Amino acid sequence: MALSIQNILKQVKSGKLSVEDAILHLKTAPFEDLGYAKVDLHRKLRQGAAEVIYGSGKTPRQIAGIIKSMQYNGQKSVLITRMSEEAAAYVSESCRIEYHPECRVGMVGPMPTPNGLGTIVVATGGTSDIQVAEEAALTAEFLGNKVNRLYDVGVSGLHRLLAHLDELMQANVVITIAGMEGALASVIGGLVNCPVIAVPTSVGYGASFHGLSALLSMLNSCASGVSVVNIDNGFGAGFIASRINHVKAK
Amino acid sequence: MALSIQNILKQVKSGKLSVEDAILHLKTAPFEDLGYAKVDLHRKLRQGAAEVIYGSGKTPRQIAGIIKSMQYNGQKSVLITRMSEEAAAYVSESCRIEYHPECRVGMVGPMPTPNGLGTIVVATGGTSDIQVAEEAALTAEFLGNKVNRLYDVGVSGLHRLLAHLDELMQANVVITIAGMEGALASVIGGLVNCPVIAVPTSVGYGASFHGLSALLSMLNSCASGVSVVNIDNGFGAGFIASRINHVKAK
Amino acid sequence: MALSIQNILKQVKSGKLSVEDAILHLKTAPFEDLGYAKVDLHRKLRQGAAEVIYGSGKTPRQIAGIIKSMQYNGQKSVLITRMSEEAAAYVSESCRIEYHPECRVGMVGPMPTPNGLGTIVVATGGTSDIQVAEEAALTAEFLGNKVNRLYDVGVSGLHRLLAHLDELMQANVVITIAGMEGALASVIGGLVNCPVIAVPTSVGYGASFHGLSALLSMLNSCASGVSVVNIDNGFGAGFIASRINHVKAK
Amino acid sequence: MALSIQNILKQVKSGKLSVEDAILHLKTAPFEDLGYAKVDLHRKLRQGAAEVIYGSGKTPRQIAGIIKSMQYNGQKSVLITRMSEEAAAYVSESCRIEYHPECRVGMVGPMPTPNGLGTIVVATGGTSDIQVAEEAALTAEFLGNKVNRLYDVGVSGLHRLLAHLDELMQANVVITIAGMEGALASVIGGLVNCPVIAVPTSVGYGASFHGLSALLSMLNSCASGVSVVNIDNGFGAGFIASRINHVKAK
Amino acid sequence: MALSIQNILKQVKSGKLSVEDAILHLKTAPFEDLGYAKVDLHRKLRQGAAEVIYGSGKTPRQIAGIIKSMQYNGQKSVLITRMSEEAAAYVSESCRIEYHPECRVGMVGPMPTPNGLGTIVVATGGTSDIQVAEEAALTAEFLGNKVNRLYDVGVSGLHRLLAHLDELMQANVVITIAGMEGALASVIGGLVNCPVIAVPTSVGYGASFHGLSALLSMLNSCASGVSVVNIDNGFGAGFIASRINHVKAK
Amino acid sequence: MALSIQNILKQVKSGKLSVEDAILHLKTAPFEDLGYAKVDLHRKLRQGAAEVIYGSGKTPRQIAGIIKSMQYNGQKSVLITRMSEEAAAYVSESCRIEYHPECRVGMVGPMPTPNGLGTIVVATGGTSDIQVAEEAALTAEFLGNKVNRLYDVGVSGLHRLLAHLDELMQANVVITIAGMEGALASVIGGLVNCPVIAVPTSVGYGASFHGLSALLSMLNSCASGVSVVNIDNGFGAGFIASRINHVKAK
C-alpha cells in the first residue's frame, strides 16, 4: 500500500493524475462494493493469496454475487468455506463448482500445481475430526501445496502415530487436528522440528465444552513449536501452513 | 453401619442395652466432639483407612488437638496434608513428627509395611509437578503401598517416557500428574492396562487458568482407563490408588 | 511394546527377520488402516480389553466397516457406544447386534461370563440418570463383571440410600451417577471402603450448566475415595470399574 | 413509604405543611448525608431491622462516622461486618465495641433478648467453614434469635450429622454452610421440614474455584426447600433466617 | 427418623418386632420401589409436603406409574412440574388432571384451602417471565397459600412497581422473578421487610448467558433479605415461600 | 416525577384533589394494565421516546394488544423489535405494519422527519453483521435520525474502511457492529472524535463463544471513546445513538 501511495504520488507530480482523481483512486480501486459486501480485489497482490469466501451467514445469492464479481475482475479460482449444500446448488447453476459436502468446501476454477517448499502433513486424532481436516487439506491444496493426510493417529494408540514417524519427520509443516483432550499437538510437537499448527475441534461431549478443552490444551502445549487457531478452523490452519510452506529468503 | 445397627439391636433385645443407651450409643460412639471438629474414630473400621487431617484452614492448635484425640483413641499413625511449617513446628513440641516441607505433608507414628497387591507408579510431566507428586507418593506409602517414582517424563520428549515402559507395564495403578495441557494422562492411559488416576496441577500460566486446562484435558482423555481428581489433589490420588491396590476378591 | 521390540530384535539377530521387514512389522502389525480409521487389533493383548467403538461422529457405514475389520482379525465381541438407531439398523443387516436404544449401546457377539473379583454397584441419584447408568452397567457386564443396579437413591431422601447399605458395603467398586448437585458421590464415598467412580450427568437445568455443577461437585468431594470421569461418560466409568475389579497381585 | 406519602398529603391538605416543605420532607427525612455515605435512619421503621454497616471498602474513619451518625439519631445497637482489626481498634477509641476477630464482626450497643418464633440452627460441613458460620450466628443473635451451632458435620461422615437429627428436626430455620462440593445443603434439605438457607464458602482449592463449586451445587440442590446466598455471605444468611424466624400472621 | 428408630427399638425390646423384621422395616417402609423410581411415601410425614414429581427426563408412562403408586398409598393430591403436553395427555387417560400448558404444570386431585400465615406476592420484571411465575404461583397455591400476582413491574418503569407498594408491604413472602439484569430483586428487597425469594430467569439474549446474568445479580444483591434459587426454578421458589408462610412458633 | 408530585400536591392543597384521589392518581395514571403487561403511557413525556415493544417471548396476541393500547392512548408510531414473521402477520390483520424480516423489526405508524444534530454512521465488520446493523439503523431512523450505512468494512482489509474516512469524520455518533474479534470498534474509535457505540455480534464460531469474544474485545478497547451494549443489541445502540444525537444545551 505504501508503494501504491508512491505510485499515485508520482503520477500526481507528473500531472498524469489530478488530485481529485488520486483521492478517488485511493478509495475505489482495491475493492468492488456490492452493498452487502466489499469484494477485495487487491488482496492477491497485497497478500499473495486469492480471496476466499467465508460462506457462513451469507445467502446463496450473496455468495454467487461475490464469485461473479471476482471472476469479472480476473480472479480465476475461488475457494468457499462453510458453504451449505443449498448455496453450492445455487452457485452450480451459473458456474462449475467442485463441492465437498462432508467438509462444506466449494472450489471454483482450476487447481494450481503445487509450488511450495515441501509437504504439509495433516494429522487427526480420530475419525470424527476428518471433516475439519479436509477443510484444512483442501485449502492447502487450493493454495498450491502438496498434502499428506494421516487420519486417526490419536495418542491413546501411540503405535499408530509412531508408524508414520518418517512422514512426520519429512514434513515442512504439520497441521494437528484433535478434539477431546487435544494431546496430539503436544506429542507431535515433541517429535518434529518444523512448525506445528494445532486445530482444536468441537468433537467430544460434556467437559469438552464444544472444543474449549482441546483449545486450552493446545495453547498450553509443553512442546515449543506449536501455535493454535480457532476451534474447527481447518481453513485457517491450511492457509497459515501454506504461507509457511511458501516462505522465501528476503 | 448396618452391621452396627444389627449389633445394637441384638443387645437391646437381649436386655444388655436400654433403648435410651442404644440411641445414645448410635449418636456418640463414632466420633469425639472437639467443638471445632468432630474427630471420626470409627472410620478405620468403616472405611479401612486411618483418619487423615486436611491441614488447610485449621490452626496449629486445632491440628495438634485432633492428633491428640486420635492418639488417645488408639490411632497410632496420623497423616496431615497441606500442613504449614508453623503447624509442623507446633505439633513437634508435643509429639514426634516427620515433616516434608516441599509438599507440606506431616506424618506422626510408624510407617506400615507395604501390603498391597503390587506397585503404584507416580509419574509427572515436569519438575514443577513434583510437590504434588510427593503428596501422592507419601500418602500411598503411608497407606501401605510400594511406590515407584517416575518424574519429568512429559510427552514433549516421548523417549523419556518410553524408556520406562517396563515399569509402567508392571504397575498395578499409575498416578499421572501434569499441569499445562495434561497430555501425559492420555499417553500413559493408552500404554498400560491398569487403572490410571490423573491429577491435574496448577503448574503453568496464562490459559492454563490455574489447572483448568489440565483438568479438562484429563476429563476428556481419549484413553479409556483414566479417572480424575481435583487440581493439585495428590492426597486424593494416593488414597484412591491405595484402595485399588488393596481390592480383594469378595 | 518394549517386549515386542525385544522379540523383533531377537528375530533380527537370528536372521529370521530382515531389517526392512522388522521396520515394516513395527509399523503395520498392530492395526488395520481403513482410511477413515486405524483399527487397533493389538489392544486386547496390550491392554486386556477388546476394542470398543465410540459411535458418535462416525457414519453407519464406518461403524459397520470397523466391526467387520475386527471380526476378520479374530475379535469375537464388539461394544459400540453412542450408537444411533440408524447405525444399529444398518449394522444389523450384516451381523447380529443387541441394541439398547435408551442408552444407545450396541453389542455384537457373545457376552462373557463374569470373571471379576466381586460386584460393581451402579447407583443413580434419580430416574433421569438411568440412561447414563445403563451405559456404565452394560459396559461393565460386557467386560466380564457382575453388576448390581441401585437406581433413584438420591440424597434428598437419604433413607432410600441407607436401605441399600448392605449392598453398597459389599461392592468392590461403586459407580455413582448423578446430575444436578451430584452430592450422591460424597455421601456414598463416606460410607464405603472401596473405590468410587463418579459420573456427573447433564441432568438438570439452569445453573447445572449441562453437568458442570455436578462435575465440580464431584471433583471437590470431601470424601477421599472418589475419582471422576467426564459428564455423561457411563462407558468410561464401567471400563475403569472393570479394570479395578480385575486387578491382580503382581 | 405509601403510608408516609399519605401522612404528608394529609398534613398538606390540613395546611400543617406547605407544598415546598412537603417536598423537602420527602427528600431529607430518611437519611443523613455524610458525603461518603447516606446513612439510612428510616430502615428500622421501614424494614424492621437496624442498619448494618458493611465494613469492607470503608476506612476506619468512615465506619466510625457512620456509627456516630446512627447513635446520634437514636439507633442503640449497630452491627459491623467484614470489619478489619484496624477499624475495630479505631472505633474502640470513641465507643465500646465487642469485636470477633476470626469472623471480623463488630457489635456496638446491647444485644437483644431473643424474640423469634423458634431456634435457628447453623450447621457447617467442616472446621474451616466456622468463620463464615460465626458471621451468620452472630448476625442472627444480634437480630433477636436463639442460635444452635452444629459445626463439622459434613456428609463424608454421615453419622456425625445424624447424631444431631433431633436438633435439626426442631429448628425453625437451618443455615447450612459448606465449601468444596457443598453437599450438606442437599442432605439437610432432605431431612428437615423448615426453610434451609445455604451458604457456599470459598473453602477448598483447585476446581472449587473459590466457592463456585459449592455455589452451583447448592443452587442445583435436589432437595426442594433450599435457597442460596452469595459465597461466604454469613451475614445475609443470618439476616434472612431472622426474618423467617420473625414471620407473623397477617 | 430418630423417632422412628426409637419406636422400632421399643418394639424390639418388648418383643413385638424381631431383629430381622426391624431391619427389614427400616429399609422397606418409607418408599415403594418401581425399579425406575423409589416413590417416597414418607415425605409428607417427615417433611410436611406432598410428593411432587419433577417431570423432566421421565417418560409419560413413568409419570403415570408414580402417580398411581402415590394414590394407592393414600396421597390425594399430586403436583407435576416440567410436564410435557404428551405426558399430560397420557396421564389424563387414567385420572383427572388439570394441566397448564404455558408453565407445564399438572395437578391431580383437589386443591387445598389456603392455611398459611399470610399472602405470597409473586412479582415479575416482564411479560416473558410469566411462565416461570405461574409455576411458582401454582406451586404455592397447591401447598395451601394465598397468592397475589404482580406481573410486568420491572425497574425500568419504577412507577409501575411503586403503584403496588401497599401489596408488597403487606406480603409475608415476596417471590421476585426476573431475567436480563435481575435488578427487581434488589429494588423489592430494599422496600419490604419480609423474606424475598429471587428467581433468575433465562429470559434475555447475548450476555444474559441463559440466566447467568440475572443469577449473579441476585446473588450479589445489595439488599439484605434476598435468597436465590436456580434459574427458572419457579417450583422451588413457591415451595420455599410456602414453608416460610407456614413457619410456626416452636 | 418529582414535578408530578408537586402538581398533585398543589391540587391537594387547593382542594381540587382529595387525598384518596391523589394517591389513586399517583398509582394509576402512568400505565394501562393489560394483565400480561403494564403499558407505559408516560414514557414519552418522562423519557422523550415512544414506547418500544421487545417482541421476544411475547405472543402475537400480546403484541397486538399492546399496540392497540398504545394507539388508544394517543401513541402514533410504535416500533417492535425481535418480532417473528408470525407476529407480524397477526398484527397486519388489524393495522398497517412495515415489517423487515431479515432483522425482525416491525414499524407501525408514520416515520418522523430527521431532527437530530447530525448523522449517525452504522458500520459493520462483515456481511453477516448486517441484520444487527439494520435493527440499529431502523431504530435510529424511527427515532428521528439521519443514518449512513457502511457495511463490510472490517479491519482485515483496512483500505475498505479508510476509503470512508470522510464519512466517519463527519458523523455525530458512530455505531460499530462486529463479531469474531470485534477489532473494528478500536480502529474506528482511534480515528473519530465523536462517541462510538460498539455492538458485539454473535457472528463467528468456536472460540467466539456466541459473541463473548467480541464483547470482551470491545469492553477492553484501547481507544477511549467507546462504550458497549449487549451482544446483538442493535436496538439499544440505535436508541442511545439517537439520545446522543438529540443532546441539548441545558
Place this chain on the structure above:
Amino acid sequence: MALSIQNILKQVKSGKLSVEDAILHLKTAPFEDLGYAKVDLHRKLRQGAAEVIYGSGKTPRQIAGIIKSMQYNGQKSVLITRMSEEAAAYVSESCRIEYHPECRVGMVGPMPTPNGLGTIVVATGGTSDIQVAEEAALTAEFLGNKVNRLYDVGVSGLHRLLAHLDELMQANVVITIAGMEGALASVIGGLVNCPVIAVPTSVGYGASFHGLSALLSMLNSCASGVSVVNIDNGFGAGFIASRINHVKAK
C-alpha cells in the same frame, strides 16, 4: 487524515513538496518516538482531546518522559490515570502535579473552564465505589465539563436516589457506577431521558467475580439508554460523557 492527504497531494502537485518528502511527512509528523512509547502529538487535532497517559505498567521514568515530550510539543495539560504514588513523587521533581491518591489520578497543567452543553452527573451505588467515581469525575472536569457528584445512592434504599431526582432529570449525561449487582444503572436508566454510561466496579466478593456480576447486569439492562465500559474504567466513562456533552450540530 483524508484532509491531510489532500493537503499533501496539493503541495506535491504544486511542487512545494517532493514525493519522497511527502511520504516522509506522512510517516513522521504525528508522533514522537521515545523507543518505549510513540507519543501521539496529533490526537488533539484529530480527536479533539489532549493525550492522556495510562500509567499502569509504565515506570515513573517512562511517565515523566512522556509528559516532557508532550509539553515540549505544546501540550499544556496532561492527565495521568492509574498513577502510583511513587510515579507521582518522581514526576513532581520535574514539574508541578496535582495528585489524587485515593483514585490514583495525576494532573499536570491548568484545568480548563467548563465549556460543555450541560452537567454530567456521577452517581455511585455505595461508598466503596467512590474511587472509581472520582477517576470519572476528575477526567470529565479535566476535559471541560461541570460535574455533579451523587454518591451512595444505591437501589436498596430507593428514597436516597429519589431525593436527587431533580438533579438526575437535569443532567445531560449520567455516569452510574456500581459493583455487586449493578442495579443502579437500570433504575437510573428508567428515570432519565439522557444517555447513561454505566461503569461496573470490582466492589463485592464471592459471586461478584471481581465485577463480572455488575458488568453482565449492566449489559443486560432492561432500560434502553444504557451503554457500558470496562470494570473500574472511570476514565473511559468520563471521557465518553465529555464527548457526549460536547456534541455539536453538524
Place this chain on the structure above:
Amino acid sequence: MALSIQNILKQVKSGKLSVEDAILHLKTAPFEDLGYAKVDLHRKLRQGAAEVIYGSGKTPRQIAGIIKSMQYNGQKSVLITRMSEEAAAYVSESCRIEYHPECRVGMVGPMPTPNGLGTIVVATGGTSDIQVAEEAALTAEFLGNKVNRLYDVGVSGLHRLLAHLDELMQANVVITIAGMEGALASVIGGLVNCPVIAVPTSVGYGASFHGLSALLSMLNSCASGVSVVNIDNGFGAGFIASRINHVKAK
C-alpha cells in the same frame, strides 16, 4: 527416531550391538536423569534447537544443575526463561550469564550469527507489552534470527503503525503482541503476506480477565494468516517464528 531404530537394528544385525545393549541404548541415550529432571540431550539433533530451560517452578540449584549437565554434554549455549533474579545470581556464581531482569531471560554461552531466511518483526500494542516482547525477541535472536522491534504501535493510533508499513511488508514473520482487546493481530494480519504469530498479554484490567480477552480476540481474528500462542508466551512466539524463518525446501 525412526532413523535411530534403523541404525540400531542394522548394528544388531551386523552383530555390533547385542539385543540387550540395543534396548539399553534406546532407553538411556537421549537424556541424563538428574532425579528432578531428565535433561534432553538429543533434542538439538532431533528438533534442530538447543534445549531451553523453563525456569518457573524450578529452584536456583535445579537450574544450575541442568545447565551444568547440558554443558558437560556439549551444549554451548543455553537459554533460561522465567528466571528469577535470585536464580540468575546463583547461576552467575558458577558460569557467565547475561541476564535481562525486565523480561526475566537469562543466556549462557555465545550468541549465534543470524542464519535465518529474513527478518522477524516483533510489534507491540503498547508500552506495557514490552516485557513479553523482549522475551520473544531475545529468544529469536538466541536461535539465530535478525529481529526488528516495533513497540507501541497499537491500533488506537493507526498512523503509528502505518508509518512502519515498509518494515512490516519486508518481514518474513511478524510477532504481534498485545493485551486489552488484542486488535493489533487482525490489523497487521490484514496488511502483510507472511505468517503472523499473535501473543496475547495479560496487560489490562477488569474484563480483560488476565489476557482472556486478547486471547479470544486473536483466536477469532478475521485476518487469515494469524495463529496464536499462550498468554504472555513470548518465548513460544520467538521459537515458532525462528522455525518458520528457517524452513527449508525439502
